[in-house]
Amino acid sequence: MIGIGTVGTGALKVLTGHGREVERRLGCKVELKTLCSRTIYSKDLSWLPRPVKLTKNWKDVVSDPEIDIVVELVGELSTARAIAHAAINAGKHFVTASKQLVAEHGMELVERADRAGVNLGIEACVAGGTPILHAIREGLAGEHFSAVYGILNGTTNYILTEMERRGCSYGDALVEAQEKGFAEPDPTFDVEGYDARYKIAILAMLCFGQPVAVESVPAEGITRIERVDFAYAHRLGRTIRLIAAARRRYGRLEIFVRPMMIPRTSQLAAVTGAVNGVLLAGDKAGDTMVTGRGAGGEPTGVAVVSDIVQIARSVVSGGTNATPLGYRHWHPARVVSDAQHEVAAYLRLVVHDKPGILARVSTVLARHRINIDSVLQEPLQPKERMPFVMTLELVKEKYIRSAVEEIARLPFMAQRPLMLPFADLP
Ligand SMILES: NC(=O)c1ccc[n+]([C@@H]2O[C@H](COP(=O)([O-])OP(=O)(O)OC[C@H]3O[C@@H](n4cnc5c(N)ncnc54)[C@H](OP(=O)(O)O)[C@@H]3O)[C@@H](O)[C@H]2O)c1
CATH class of the missing domain: 3.40.50.720 (NAD(P)-binding Rossmann-like Domain)
Structure with missing residues (x-):
């Protein structure tokens, strides 16, 4: 050893x-x-x-x-x-x-x-400590997977679920995670999603028989999530988790790590603290969830x-395990950009409050062919940094991204908008 x-x-x-x-x-x-x-x-x-x-x-x-x-x-x-x-x-x-x-x-x-x-x-x-790779490679070797979703980083899950549970800030939850030994003194590798990126690349190899270049996996971290996002998430029947996902879409592979708004009733929402969970979606066995201690x-x-x-x-x-990565015949992965897909999304804006803001933002969204589903505002927020939320109907993500760029430049914006896609996970 x-x-x-x-x-x-x-x-x-x-x-x-x-x-x-x-x-x-x-x-x-x-x-x-x-x-x-x-x-x-x-x-x-x-x-x-x-x-x-x-x-x-x-x-x-x-x-x-x-x-x-x-x-x-x-x-x-x-x-x-x-x-x-x-x-x-x-x-x-x-x-x-x-x-x-x-x-x-x-x-x-x-x-x-x-x-x-x-x-x-x-x-x-x-x-x-979970047997996820054995489960995919041996236990489910007869299955055809359509997707794998994971909470693969205990540090970020601890931070997010403490923010949710106690209403503390990202900074306070991070310091506490560091004190408890769940986060490194320099937490970048975990909180920016880079650790989960390696793991989802390995899961994609084992689930789909397609080698994935790690640097081709887009990763977005959790550093911009604020406690108010959990308040809005709850009003929408949702919560926020850092989701690493790989799924087949029309013969291509969609793969990413990003914070998402998932239903509070979904199996991954029940994964709290420094725990990992992996949800495998198969076409005959259905959904299989493996959860447990992901580090230590x-x-x-x-x-x-x-x-x-x-x-x-x-x-x-006297034998050998000839397929440690699950496949002997490999297909090249045709990775598709997530910007091409349709998503419904949560958009949090923090503004210096004054009349006409809603109209200006709505005009930008309409120009990018985006329909607003609802507008939410928590009461008693400070006027000089007032957060409010719009939920957006299903539209290609690239349109939302262009609209966000434009909205970010509006003069009354106090900070860059935060966009989180909704994911209707089981
Ligand atoms: N920590 C976790 O919870 C966890 C979970 C899953 C996977 N992993 C993976 O497990 C591996 C080990 O992680 P860890 O957390 O145990 O790291 P660690 O605590 O830093 O331990 C690494 C050990 O490797 C030794 N070492 C480094 N370079 C060496 C060399 N050239 N020759 C001989 N020994 C050398 C170090 O020696 P000295 O102490 O003698 O200096 C140290 O004992 C990593 O690949 C990590 O990604 C870690």
Whole structure:
């Protein structure tokens, strides 16, 4: 095992704590041979049941002929990739928790593993402790998926659901998430949707057999959501979640990460706190929801150990798992821009209040062929920064975007309008 940080320590605790259970399931023991980390000699490993070999150099692990399975939990992409290549080339089965490695180089790893006749374990890369990748790849291998929707980032879900539950500001919820260890000191990777982008790219690969370039996935974060948006959302029977989605549309793939207004009764609305949830829409099994702890040492450690168990089973039976990414024949993804689709939307405007504002905004919307469905205003708002909301009827998103650009330039606007699409998820 290379990389003894949060996940490495969690995986060690699971492997040692559940050793007997694992042995009963396998009919043989998984023996921990070597632990590798840069600061391994200063770590307190006295709680391990028996001494293991320690090293600071990962090359000692991949070159050891007694080792069957290499587990990579270092995080940094180029190191993870170098370890993957060296381990697979040396004929070792390979387990990783790195979403970047799998999203950006998954196909390459599968080809190398195929040639070397070894297995890949990737369950920990998406939604930590949940078995979502096994569910798609094995449990639902007979299904045809039309869409996959996920709440894939615990940090942003914690922030949004605390804003909703307690009516606190985005800034206060973020600070609290940082204090509780749910958010990094620099939260950009999570709050801007970049983390969820890697995960939805992997889910799309497994659901549709189409490789997706991560940078082609549009990502929008949650930093512009304010507490007043939840007040309006509730009046509309909705709530706000950061949704990562991939769906088939007329032979093309639509894929994105963005905050959306979803029904309060939808299954993803029930995913609260630092939890992950994935909703799979299939044409025969219908909707399947998987939810659970998407991060943290021990939950993610369970996913790592589950991969180790699965690989050990195939070692015992002499087979290999030839389809770690779910497909052997791939189709290129024709990714369609979401701007081409029709959406109904929520538009929040904050203005310096004066007569005639509604007429000016309505004129711009009409010019872009957009019908207003309703206008909402919470009472007793400050006149100098007054928020109000328009809900817009179904129209191509590109028209809404052009209208938003124009409205943003109107002289009475106190800040840029916020547009959130409605998503009628089950
Ligand atoms: N944290 C989560 O909840 C979570 C959930 C799902 C997936 N993941 C993924 O799991 C992986 C590990 O994340 P983490 O949170 O456990 O990270 P972490 O706490 O920073 O741990 C990384 C470990 O890797 C070691 N390391 C780094 N470079 C190394 C090198 N060149 N040689 C040997 N060891 C090296 C570090 O060593 P030293 O401590 O000795 O310096 C550290 O122990 C990442 O790919 C992450 O995306 C994390």
